[in-house]
Amino acid sequence: MPISGFPEWMPPQRMIEQRLLDRIRTTFELYGFAPLETRSVEPLDTLLSKGETSKEVYLLRRLQADENAKDDDSLGLHFDLTVPFARFVVENAGKLQFPFRRYQIQKVWRGERPQEGRYREFLQADIDVVARGELPFHYDTEMPLVIGDALGGLPIPRVRIQVNNRKVCEGFYRGLGLEDTAQVLRTVDKLDKIGPARVADALIETAGATRAQADACLELAAITAEDGSFADAVRKLGVTDPLLDEGLDELLRVVETAREHAPGLVVAELKIARGLDYYTGTVYETQLEGYERFGSVTSGGRYDSLASTGKETFPGVGISIGVTRILGLLFGHNALNVSRSVPTCVLVAVPAEEQRTTCDRVAAALRKRGIPTEVAPTAAKFGKQIQYADRRGIPYVWFPGEPDTVKDIRSGAQVEADAAAWQPPSGDLHPVIAG
Template identity: 95%
Template sequence: MPISGFPEWMPPQRMIEQRMLDRIRTTFELYGYAPLETRSVEPLDTLLSKGETSKEVYLLRRLQADENAKDDDSLGLHFDLTVPFARFVVENAGKLQFPFKRYQMQKVWRGERPQEGRYREFLQADIDVVNRGELPFHYDCEMPLVIGDALGGLPIPRVRIQVNNRKVCEGFYRGLGLGDTAQVLRTVDKLDKIGPARVADQLVETAGATRAQADACLELAAISAEDGSFVDAVRKLGVTDPLLEEGLGELLRVVETAREHAPGLVVAELKIARGLDYYTGTVYETMLEGYERFGSVTSGGRYDSLASTGKETFPGVGISIGVTRILGLLFGHNALNISRSVPTCVLVAVPAEEQRTACDRIAGALRRRGIPAEVAPTAAKFGKQIQYADRRGIPYVWFPGEPDTVKDIRSGDQTEADAALWSPPAGDLQPTIAG
């Protein structure tokens, strides 16, 4: 029986997921990110100190607690991959080469309310780069380019990466005279969920804003541009602050870098805040074209003090692809399909059971040359063996004989073939994904 929020894909969907992961992994490695996998559990105090997540953390407990085990109540499943990565960096700083660039592709767990595209167990694909002391800003500019390359090569709708900078928001709120900038950020982050009128009310109630200050916060959040024009739009609001200027300069660099390398990929969207408390500068959220109402499918940002030993700080910037989120939305709308339900390219027919060993040899010869092949399950009539291949979408059936022949069961074409030489067209070798 299905459990809400814990998806299980059928084999065709799982094959699509694997192809997507292959593309993402290849792209990450092309940019020099190295693979890492961290443990699934973290100390509870680590997980609870990183933003509004306490209601979402899954505890790890044994059914029968050991009275002498001190950690039975103090471990939780990680809710993202950034927090465990920061902990890993601090613990292994002496063994790492900095700047340290890594990617992780792992399951994470969040006890939020399941809905379309939102799950309690899901797969994320993250990249992060951290450094000792200071992290050059050009890495903030690289993040959207990597994501654009990774997702742009897949048969999925176009992505648009919305970028903002926390310094812009915090500097603007300070310049307005608002003291609790963190509360203002958290409230503005709810814009898409509750709308501007309720955000304004909450700014007055929870952040001590006047109506005029709340309106100014909403004016800032309404600014959006694909080029540097957002800088003038912010300045027209008449608020000044050194942190605001610093943030505008950084955000401009991200937008201009993306415009040069990937026009149309990035848009400055000044309402983006991100709910997690550890972000300190650039923040990213990505929308899937046609699926904007479901919210962000990749997100991340700059964090300057998440990884720290007390004496030493390791600032970082990262971005995370919600792999299960993207696929769940597209599967739910039948927007992705695969050409066959099995990897098999060739079914080797079995004329009679006593010939199975010879058929296994043919399949083995094909496999050694990288051609996915299986042998028919029974020596039924050839018509039934062809039906078996057809039901699974296997394009070719191989008939042992003197000589061997291979049939494309889609077109009916049948030709003589040698297992040591024959190859299918490149498009038939692996299942193909179509949007």
């Protein structure tokens, strides 16, 4: 029986996922990111020190654990790939070339309430750039471009990357006279969930804001623009602070770079805060057109002190694609399909069991040339073998003989063919994914 929050894909869905991953992986490598895989478990103190995640961490325990052994109690499954990556960088700093660019495509586990598009076990595809000591800001402007390229070449709805900068928010809150900026950020981050009126009340209750200060925070959060006009809108609110100016300059660079390279991809959205505590500057969230009500499908940001040895700091910036999240939403709305349920392009028919060796040779010759091929399971009547291919969406049936022939069972066209030379149209070679 199904277990809530732990998805299992059928073969057609899994093929769609694999194509998606191929595109993402290829794009990441085009930008020079190198692959990495880290372990699935981390010490609990590492996992619990990075924000409000303690309720979501899955513990790792052995069924026959020794009562006196403490190690099992101190391990948890990772809930994202950024925290393990930061730990990996610190432990391997002597072996890495900085700035270190890596991508990671792995499962993560998060014990939150499952709902449409939200799972307890899901696949993430991350990129990060980490430096030793100081990370130039231009890497913040590169992140959205990589995601735009990776997802833009897929048959999925258009993505829109919302960007903000925590320095804008924190500087603004400081300029207003609010001291607990982290609490204000966490509260404003709930805007989409609880609405402006309840956010204002919560700011007064938990962050010590006056009604006027709470209203100003909401005015800032309401600002949105596809160009640099957001900076003027912020300045019109009349709040000043050096950190606010620094954040506005950085955010302007991200928005203007994206406008030049990928118009319409990025929008400044000043309500975006991100729930995790380790972000220090630029933050990203991404919406899928038509699926905005389900929230962000990719997210990330700049973190200046997540990876640190005490003596040295390794600042980074990264962004993560919620692969399972995107697919779960699209599968749930039947918005993605694949042209056949198996990779097979050709079924080699078996005239009689004594000829199976000949049929195997034909299949081997076709596979050698990159044509996905299988041999019929039994030497049934040809009509039944064609029916078998049709049920599985296999477009071609090959009949060994003198000479061999191949039949397109969709059109009924049949031609003489040589396994060493015949080639199907490129659109038939592999299953085609359509939105």
